[in-house]
Amino acid sequence: MALKLNAIPFQSSKSLASAIPRAASLRSPKVLMASTLKEVDTVKKPLREAHVQVTHSMPPQKIEMFKALEDWAENNILVHLRPVEKCWQPQDFLPDPCSDGFYDQVKELRERAKEIPDDYFVVLVGDMITEEALPTYQTMLNTLDGVRDETGASLTSWAIWTRAWTAEENRHGDLLNKYLFLSGRDPGTENNPYLGFIYTSFQERATFISHGNTARLAKQHGDFKLAQICGSIASDEKRHETAYTKIVEKLFELDPEGTVQCFADMMRRKISMPAHLMYDGKDESLFEHYSSVAQRLGVYTARDYADILEHLVSHWKVGALTGLSSEGQKAQEFVCGLGPRIRKLEERAQSRAKQQPGKIAFSWMHNREVQL
Ligand SMILES: [Fe+2]
Numbered sequence: 610m611a612l613k614l615n616a617i618p619f620q621s622s623k624s625l626a627s628a629i630p631r632a633a634s635l636r637s638p639k640v641l642m643a644s645t646l647k648e649v650d651t652v653k654k655p656l657r658e659a660h661v662q663v664t665h666s667m668p669p670q671k672i673e674m675f676k677a678l679e680d681w682a683e684n685n686i687l688v689h690l691r692p693v694e695k696c697w698q699p700q701d702f703l704p705d706p707c708s709d710g711f712y713d714q715v716k717e718l719r720e721r722a723k724e725i726p727d728d729y730f731v732v733l734v735g736d737m738i739t740e741e742a743l744p745t746y747q748t749m750l751n752t753l754d755g756v757r758d759e760t761g762a763s764l765t766s767w768a769i770w771t772r773a774w775t776a777e778e779n780r781h782g783d784l785l786n787k788y789l790f791l792s793g794r795d796p797g798t799e800n801n802p803y804l805g806f807i808y809t810s811f812q813e814r815a816t817f818i819s820h821g822n823t824a825r826l827a828k829q830h831g832d833f834k835l836a837q838i839c840g841s842i843a844s845d846e847k848r849h850e851t852a853y854t855k856i857v858e859k860l861f862e863l864d865p866e867g868t869v870q871c872f873a874d875m876m877r878r879k880i881s882m883p884a885h886l887m888y889d890g891k892d893e894s895l896f897e898h899y900s901s902v903a904q905r906l907g908v909y910t911a912r913d914y915a916d917i918l919e920h921l922v923s924h925w926k927v928g929a930l931t932g933l934s935s936e937g938q939k940a941q942e943f944v945c946g947l948g949p950r951i952r953k954l955e956e957r958a959q960s961r962a963k964q965q966p967g968k969i970a971f972s973w974m975h976n977r978e979v980q981l
């Protein structure tokens with residue numbers, strides 16, 4: 610989830626792919642995108658964004674580079690997957706319906722969950738939605754030229770990674786979903802792998818940070834089981850982050866010019882998290898409201914957004930790149946100088962927010978009001 614981002618209204622397509630290659634601004638009635646793109650009018654459609662799509666922005670000759678990285682991916686990326694027999698399953702953390710003690714265990718779970726305040730649950734539900742978007746993540750990776758799973762059962766390292774990663778993400782959504790269900794409180798990219806992997810590097814670190822923080826807060830609220838649930842998900846996210854940042858590191862090594870330009874391109878659009886399209890049929894600013902609560906609880910803040918950016922800039926040693934074209938140098942300067950700018954904007958937004966604190970009813974909390 611991302612907080613700093615485009616205040617994006619509801620859009621019918623919920624795919625991550627549509628979230629990636631989009632430059633949207635509510636201020637401008639036009640959407641302008643890189644390279645092959647047209648300018649498109651988005652006027653008078655407050656609830657929908659224009660679907661502007663760039664297809665296949667990576668030059669075809671680079672596809673070969675990804676194919677040549679097969680062995681490298683096997684030795685460097687697949688190692689970040691847990692062997693199947695060591696993977697945890699949602700059931701490991703939840704009451705076992707086959708056991709005699711099931712009802713008592715659910716009762717205990719509910720007793721613990723009772724102690725957790727509404728604002729925490731607002732954030733946890735939003736986190737769950739982020740994870741549950743994952744079936745579309747597989748689709749997103751399968752749009753990327755040079756790395757897609759051609760058959761759905763392809764034995765290339767890229768395809769193996771995509772299937773296994775999606776399975777892990779799916780379990781994150783399942784675990785949070787089942788926990789929330791049992792808690793009794795809840796009835797109810799342009800096909801461009803450069804952009805795709807830069808996006809996932811950023812997003813995996815963001816989910817690592819936010820699940821780590823919900824774990825910390827669950828502990829403070831006295832629910833150690835929930836802390837373990839969020840902590841286990843956070844530790845998966847760390848592995849995912851490591852794998853994706855490693856892929857981009859390799860791209861910087863093989864193609865610093867192309868990679869730094871894509872990095873700048875991605876950051877100019879801002880990284881919107883998949884859940885930014887969430888909609889409950891009532892609140893058109895649902896994601897913004899969820900984000901405000903997450904921000905206030907310190908689960909995921911605009912400061913984290915700047916921290917992640919600066920972490921990636923230093924991890925990929927972007928400042929030290931040499932031999933770049935003038936356009937490449939511009940991209941380099943842009944990403945290296947972006948952190949402090951985000952922080953400044955954030956300080957301003959924070960002080961504005963403090964002046965007008967508000968409450969909002971969340972449908973997923975039975976319309977109870979929660980402080981923003
Ligand atoms: Fe996840």
Ligand SMILES: [Fe+2]
Nearest residue numbers: 813845846849
């Ligand atoms: Fe992940």
